[in-house]
Amino acid sequence: MLLFLVRRLGWSVVVLLLASLLTFFIGYKVPADPARMIAGPNASVATVRSISHQLGLDQPFARQYGRFLGHALRGDLGRSYKTEQQVLPTILQRFPYTLALALSGLLFEVLIGASIGLLAAGTRLRAVDGLASTFVLLTLAVPSFWLGIILLYVFGYLYPVLPLGGADAGPISLLLPAITLGLSGAGYYARVSRASLLEVLGEDYIRTARAKGVSPGRVMVKHAFKNALRPLVTMTALDLGVLLGGALIIEQVFGWPGIGTLAWQAVQNIDLPMIMGTVLFSALCIVLANIVVDVVYTLIDPRITV
Template sequence: MIKYIFKRLIILIPIIVALTFFVFTILYMTPGDPTQIILGSDYTEEASIQLKQELGLDKPFIIQYVNYLKNLATGDFGISYITRAPVGEQLFSRFPNTFKIVIAAMIFCVAVGMPIGIRSATKPDSLFSKITMIIGLMGVSMPVFWLGLLLILFFSVHLGWLPSSGMDDGLKSLILPAVTVGANYMANTMRTTRSSMLEAVRQDYIRTARAKGVSEHDVIYDHALGNALMPTITVVGLNVGALLGGVVYCETVFSIPGTGRLLVESINKRDVPCVLGCLVIMAICVAVSNLIVDLIYAYIDPRIKAQYSKGGSK
């Protein structure tokens, strides 16, 4: 198992290299002079040339990229073009806010989506199942920014129950962002759980358990649920990357100082080190979440654990 985890972490290196190269190339080819954005009203040809030398922008593309990778390998994310402060400091001061939103949204997805999916699968023809299917379709179809604005209008402006922006009110500040980001993926979790549970309860071993007189609660939660969890766990794990993308919109709508908002601001200002730093952090989060999902697979299914222990691939 340790060997497998080490291999997965090693694979992260070429992923980060490919990601940074792709983004670095796009930003390098984007029309415009970054020094003009940085200098603003103080822009002159002489000042531009001097600033390019200071930032290393006068060097060829491949040299700039190799220098960035060398610094990244030592944990140095570079210096922001705009603030002239270390990118690492900005990332690690903002990342906790993003992390809190993602975790809260994940809890919302699992705590709401899975029970509803299980309940609607046990009674697929009931009114509850039909209503939840409609809610699921609405959740999948609803844009993040639009839902965020509606929640602010209702819960913050009209009712005054929850804050409309910032992270100054503790857990209350997390409720609206978590629901906004998690609604779409809660619906996916609910639909996946329902589908996998419907397939599981139709298997022969479920009919056998019922024929032996096992209670319906034990049939659902002890026999069917364990076998139906795999697709749901996969969806929940994949949701981490999608949630990080949704956080970009959410932090902008709710004015939350997180990595998503920093990414948007950096793209608008062509702050290449900040853009790359945000994407590297997000890539690491997605890779780690996928690794955790694989480890959960091993915990649920001993056959997968034995396969990992032998060094085999999934």
């Protein structure tokens, strides 16, 4: 296990280096001048050149990237061109909001999706399976931003029982964004859990348990569902890694002050240090999520070795 973790961490460093190199190169080639955006449209050419020189934007690509990498290895991701705030502390300040939204939204996704998948796979009624399939199609077809707007209109405006947006109202502000995020992804979990359960229910040991007189509910929960968990574990861990990097659409709809909103603002302002910081943070979350998946697999199924 220790050797596996060391090997995976080594590859993770390579992935992060490639992600930083690609992102920095794209930012370097973007046909926009951050110095001009900082100075303003009415600034003189001399002022723009002075700002560009102070930021090192007039240096060759290799030198700019090398300087960024050297500072990043010391935990310094630079200062935002727009706000002049340190990038890493700003990201960490937004992280609790993103973490709360990711965990609560993922909880709704798994609970709703896995429950519907379990019900659809375990019942022999065509009507139930049809309703489950309809739910999956609806959640996959309706865009998350549209679903969020509908929920805002109904529960924030028409029947004002929940806040219209932001995080100022406390934990209750999280409810609508989390439900929207959960409903948007629940269809995937329902479809995967149903397919995985149907495959497991066809195995010999399930037929043996039924032949021994084990109740259908016990067969489903204790035997079938446990062995159908691996695809759900993969989806959950990877989704968490992605969501920890920011749920941009949901954050924008509900005015949630997470990392996704921060990244979008950075892109709009050609704020390269903030773009690099949010991309690297997202990549780190995804890489760590992949490692967690591999470790959890060995705990679920001891037959798997790493």
